[in-house]
Amino acid sequence: MAQVSVAQLKKTYHKTDVLHGIDFDVADGEFVALVGPSGCGKSTLLRMIAGLEDVTGGKISIGEKVVNDVSPKDRDIAMVFQNYALYPHMTVARNMGFSLYLRGGAKDEIARRVQETSAMLGLSDLLDRLPGQLSGGQRQRVAMGRAIVRQPSVFLFDEPLSNLDAALRVQMRADIRDLHDRLGSTSIFVTHDQIEAMTMSDRIIVLRNGKLEQAGTPLDLYDRPGNAFVAGFIGSPAMNLLPGEIVEGEVRLNDKLTVPAESRAAGSVIWGIRPEHLDWTPEAGSGVISGTVTGIERTGSSDLVIADCSGCRIMAVFQERHSIERGSTVHLRPRPGFAHLFDAETTVRLA
Amino acid sequence: MNRTADKRRFWGDIAAFAALTLGALCMVGPFVWMISTSLKPIAEQYDMRLIPQTMTLENYPRLVDIMPIHLQLLNSFIIAGISTFGQLLTCSMAGFIFAVVRFPFRNVLFVLLLITLMVPAQVTVIPQFIVFRFLGLYGTQAPLYLPAFLGGAFGTFLMRQYFLTIPSELAEAARIDGASLARIFFTIYLPLAKPALAAFAIFAFMFSWNDLFQALIYLPSNMEQTTVTVGLALFQTQYAGQWPLMMAGSLLAVAPIILVFFFAQKYFMGGIAMSGLK
Known part of the structure; x- marks a missing residue:
C-alpha cells in the first residue's frame, strides 16, 4: 500500500494548458474522488498518475518514489477503464490472469489467484466466457477483478460506473467501496457524478479548467463550499x-x-x-x-x-x-x- | 397516395434488379464462356453453342502434355504465398505503429507513405532490377517475393485504418498489465485484426498471383520455372488458335482466385468497405 502525492503537476497538450499546477496528497488506504465537469482535466490527471500521459511539469510520487519517468507497469498500480478495456478475444480467466502471466507467474499460482479474486467478485461461473458474452455489470466486475488480482498498491478508476444502468450503479458504488475497505488499498476514483464522489469517497478533490478548486471530505464540501463553483457543483x-x-x-x-x-x-x-x-x-x-x-x-x-x-x-x-x-x-x-x-x-x- | 408510392417503389425495384442482373451477366458471361470452350473438342471450338455438342475433358491432360502448367501453378502458389505472408507481417506491423504509437512526424511520414501509392511500379522497375542483379538474385523467385517483406503503402494504410478502430484503452490496459509493444501487437492487436488480415491477404495474394510484368522480367523464360501467368502468355503466342486449350489453362489459372473469393467473400467485401477504396 502506498500514498500518492502530486506536486505542482502541469500538463500541456499542443500548447494548450490542461493542468495548471495541481497539488494534493492521497494518504495510504484513502479513497479519493476526483470530480469536475467534463474537460476539467480529471481524466488527464489520473492517466498521468497511471503513466499513460507524459508529465509536462511537476512531480508525481507513489510511495516514496517519484515516478515521473517510471513506466506504467512498474508503478504498482492498476486501472479500471470507463469502457473496461477487456481483451475481447481472451476468456475472463485469461483477462484476469494476463498481468500475472506477463510477470512470469507460475501457472497454478495464477490459476489460484484468479480463482480467489473471481470468487470474491462472484465471477467463478464465468471464467471461461468471452467478454462479449457478458452483461455490462459482469464486464465491470471482470475489469475490477483484473485490477484486484495483481494486488497493486494503488487502484485508479476512470469513471468505471458511467456505462452501467442506474440501479446497477448504486449497487456497484457500495461494492467498490466495500472492496476498497476489505483490500485496504489506496484508491483514486475519477467521476463527473458528484453523487458517486459524495457517497464513496473519504475525500473529494474538485477540479475545474485544470485547477484544483477545493479538496475536503464530502460533508466539508457540502457544508462549507470554498467558492461558488464548488457550491453549485456539489449537492443535488x-x-x-x-x-x-x-x-x-x-x-x-x-x-x-x-x-x-x-x-x-x-x-x-x-x-x-x-x-x-x-x-x-x-x-x-x-x-x-x-x-x-x-x-x-x-x-x-x-x-x-x-x-x-x-x-x-x-x-x-x-x-x-x-x-x-x-x-x-x-x-x-x-x-x-x-x-x-x-x-x-x-x-x-x-x- | 400510399399505393402509388408502393407501385413506384415496386417498379424501381424491378429496374434496379434488371440493371444488376444485366451487370452480373456481363461479369459472369466471359467465365461461363471460358468454361464452355474449355470443354469443347478442338474441332468444335468455333461452334457457338453455350452447351458443347460433344463435352470432353481431353483438353486438360493435353494442355499438361504441351505445357507443365502444374509446375507453373506451383511456382505461382509459392511466390504468391510467400509474398502474401510478407505483406501481412510487415504491413500489419507498420500499420500498428502508425495507429498506436505516438512519435514525432508520424502524420508526415504516413502521408509520405501514401504518396508512394501514386508511383507506378514501372517507374521503379529498372533500379529494382539493377539491385536484384547486383544481389545475384536475377533468375530466381526471390525478387518476386522479397519486396513484400519491405512493407507496402496500401496494406499499411488498410491495417492502420483497422487498428484505429480498436479502442486505445486496450493497449493502455496492456501497458499497465506489463506488456511490451511487441507483446501488445502479437497478443492483442493481431488476433483482433483477423478480419482485416483476411481481407488484405486476399488482396495481396490476388495481386501477386495475377502479376505478369515482374515475373516476365525476373524468372527464367522456360516453361518449368515460370509462373502460370507468364506460361499462359507464352502459350498464347506459341499455340495461337487453339482456344479450348487456352481456355482450359486460363480456367486453371483463375480457379484458385475464384475459390479464395468463394470462401472468403464475406471478408473480401468487408475489406473493401473498410478500406473505402477501389
Whole structure:
C-alpha cells in the first residue's frame, strides 16, 4: 500500500494548458474522488498518475518514489477503464490472469489467484466466457477483478460506473467501496457524478479548467463550499446561487427580494442556499421569498419545486407534500444559518 | 397516395434488379464462356453453342502434355504465398505503429507513405532490377517475393485504418498489465485484426498471383520455372488458335482466385468497405 502525492503537476497538450499546477496528497488506504465537469482535466490527471500521459511539469510520487519517468507497469498500480478495456478475444480467466502471466507467474499460482479474486467478485461461473458474452455489470466486475488480482498498491478508476444502468450503479458504488475497505488499498476514483464522489469517497478533490478548486471530505464540501463553483457543483439538486448586494444587514437580491445577510460582509456578493434548506411557509413576510411555481417534480420521497421569485429562478425541495401546483404562489423561508455568501468578484466564500 | 408510392417503389425495384442482373451477366458471361470452350473438342471450338455438342475433358491432360502448367501453378502458389505472408507481417506491423504509437512526424511520414501509392511500379522497375542483379538474385523467385517483406503503402494504410478502430484503452490496459509493444501487437492487436488480415491477404495474394510484368522480367523464360501467368502468355503466342486449350489453362489459372473469393467473400467485401477504396 502506498500514498500518492502530486506536486505542482502541469500538463500541456499542443500548447494548450490542461493542468495548471495541481497539488494534493492521497494518504495510504484513502479513497479519493476526483470530480469536475467534463474537460476539467480529471481524466488527464489520473492517466498521468497511471503513466499513460507524459508529465509536462511537476512531480508525481507513489510511495516514496517519484515516478515521473517510471513506466506504467512498474508503478504498482492498476486501472479500471470507463469502457473496461477487456481483451475481447481472451476468456475472463485469461483477462484476469494476463498481468500475472506477463510477470512470469507460475501457472497454478495464477490459476489460484484468479480463482480467489473471481470468487470474491462472484465471477467463478464465468471464467471461461468471452467478454462479449457478458452483461455490462459482469464486464465491470471482470475489469475490477483484473485490477484486484495483481494486488497493486494503488487502484485508479476512470469513471468505471458511467456505462452501467442506474440501479446497477448504486449497487456497484457500495461494492467498490466495500472492496476498497476489505483490500485496504489506496484508491483514486475519477467521476463527473458528484453523487458517486459524495457517497464513496473519504475525500473529494474538485477540479475545474485544470485547477484544483477545493479538496475536503464530502460533508466539508457540502457544508462549507470554498467558492461558488464548488457550491453549485456539489449537492443535488444544485444550490441556488443568486447575485445580490449587502445593504444594512440584508442581502438585496433585486428590487423586491431581500433576505437576512447573517454576515458582516459588505458590497456585491453571491448569496447561496441549498434547495433542501428552504422551508415551506404558508404566508409571505419579512425574509421570506415568494414566487410563482413554474415547475414541480415529484419523486414520491420528496417534491422539487422550481419557482420564479421576482425574476430569480429558485429551486426548493420539500420532504412533506404540500398542495402546490404549477402557477400557484409559494413562500419559502431560508433556514437560518444555512445560507452561504460568496464574493461576487472572486466567488470565494465569505466568512 | 400510399399505393402509388408502393407501385413506384415496386417498379424501381424491378429496374434496379434488371440493371444488376444485366451487370452480373456481363461479369459472369466471359467465365461461363471460358468454361464452355474449355470443354469443347478442338474441332468444335468455333461452334457457338453455350452447351458443347460433344463435352470432353481431353483438353486438360493435353494442355499438361504441351505445357507443365502444374509446375507453373506451383511456382505461382509459392511466390504468391510467400509474398502474401510478407505483406501481412510487415504491413500489419507498420500499420500498428502508425495507429498506436505516438512519435514525432508520424502524420508526415504516413502521408509520405501514401504518396508512394501514386508511383507506378514501372517507374521503379529498372533500379529494382539493377539491385536484384547486383544481389545475384536475377533468375530466381526471390525478387518476386522479397519486396513484400519491405512493407507496402496500401496494406499499411488498410491495417492502420483497422487498428484505429480498436479502442486505445486496450493497449493502455496492456501497458499497465506489463506488456511490451511487441507483446501488445502479437497478443492483442493481431488476433483482433483477423478480419482485416483476411481481407488484405486476399488482396495481396490476388495481386501477386495475377502479376505478369515482374515475373516476365525476373524468372527464367522456360516453361518449368515460370509462373502460370507468364506460361499462359507464352502459350498464347506459341499455340495461337487453339482456344479450348487456352481456355482450359486460363480456367486453371483463375480457379484458385475464384475459390479464395468463394470462401472468403464475406471478408473480401468487408475489406473493401473498410478500406473505402477501389
